[in-house]
Amino acid sequence: MRSIKTPFAKLFIIFDSYKQLLAVINVIVLKLSNHLLGFPNKITDDPLLSLLLNDNEAYRFAEERRLFYVALTRTKNEVVLLAPSEASLFVEELLKDNNYLLTTTDGAVNATACPYCKTGKLLIRQHTANGSQFLGCSHYPSCNQTFKNLEILKNDLMCPDCQSGFMVKRSGRFGDFLGCTNYPGCKNTIKLK
Numbered sequence: 001m002r003s004i005k006t007p008f009a010k011l012f013i014i015f016d017s018y019k020q021l022l023a024v025i026n027v028i029v030l031k032l033s034n035h036l037l038g039f040p041n042k043i044t045d046d047p048l049l050s051l052l053l054n055d056n057e058a059y060r061f062a063e064e065r066r067l068f069y070v071a072l073t074r075t076k077n078e079v080v081l082l083a084p085s086e087a088s089l090f091v092e093e094l095l096k097d098n099n100y101l102l103t104t105t106d107g108a109v110n111a112t113a114c115p116y117c118k119t120g121k122l123l124i125r126q127h128t129a130n131g132s133q134f135l136g137c138s139h140y141p142s143c144n145q146t147f148k149n150l151e152i153l154k155n156d157l158m159c160p161d162c163q164s165g166f167m168v169k170r171s172g173r174f175g176d177f178l179g180c181t182n183y184p185g186c187k188n189t190i191k192l193k
C-alpha cells in the first residue's frame with residue numbers, strides 16, 4: 001500500500017497500485033515546486049547505496065515521472081496541479097509542450113527567465129530594510145541578479161545589444177523612450193512615437 005501525504009493540506013490519497021489510481025475520479029497534485037522537498041524530490045541517495053542498486057533509468061526522476069503522468073492521464077474526470085511561481089521541472093515541461101491545456105490564476109508559472117543564469121525565474125521580492133519591491137532571481141543566492149523595475153514581468157523585451165538587460169520605458173528631455181536596465185554599462189535606446 002502506498003500513500004501520498006502533503007504537509008500543506010490535510011489530504012491523504014491511499015492506493016495499492018497504479019491500477020487502483022485508475023479508478024480515481026479527480027486528482028489534485030500538490031507541492032509542484034522547484035525545491036529540495038518538492039515534486040520531484042531532489043534529495044539524493046547515499047553514494048554507497050548507489051553501488052548496490054542497479055540504476056538503468058533513462059530519464060531523470062523516472063519513478064516520480066511515471067507516477068505523475070499516470071495521475072495526469074488515467075483519472076476519470078479532472079486533474080488539478082497546484083504549483084507556486086517557482087514551479088517544478090514537470091510543470092515547466094507541461095507548459096512548454098502543452099500550453100493550451102493549462103490555465104494559471106496569476107500567470108506566475110510563465111515567469112520571465114533570468115537573463116544571467118538562464119535557468120532561474122524572476123520573482124517579486126521585498127527589501128527587508130525599506131519594504132520596496134524588486135525582481136530577484138529564483139536561484140538566489142547562487143544567482144544574485146536583481147532589477148528595480150517590476151514592469152519587466154509584463155513586458156520582457158530583451159536588450160538586443162547586451163542580451164542581459166531588459167528594455168524598459170524611461171522619460172528624457174526628448175520624450176519617452178525604451179532604455180536598457182544595464183545603463184550606464186549599455187546605452188542602447190529605442191525611440192517611442
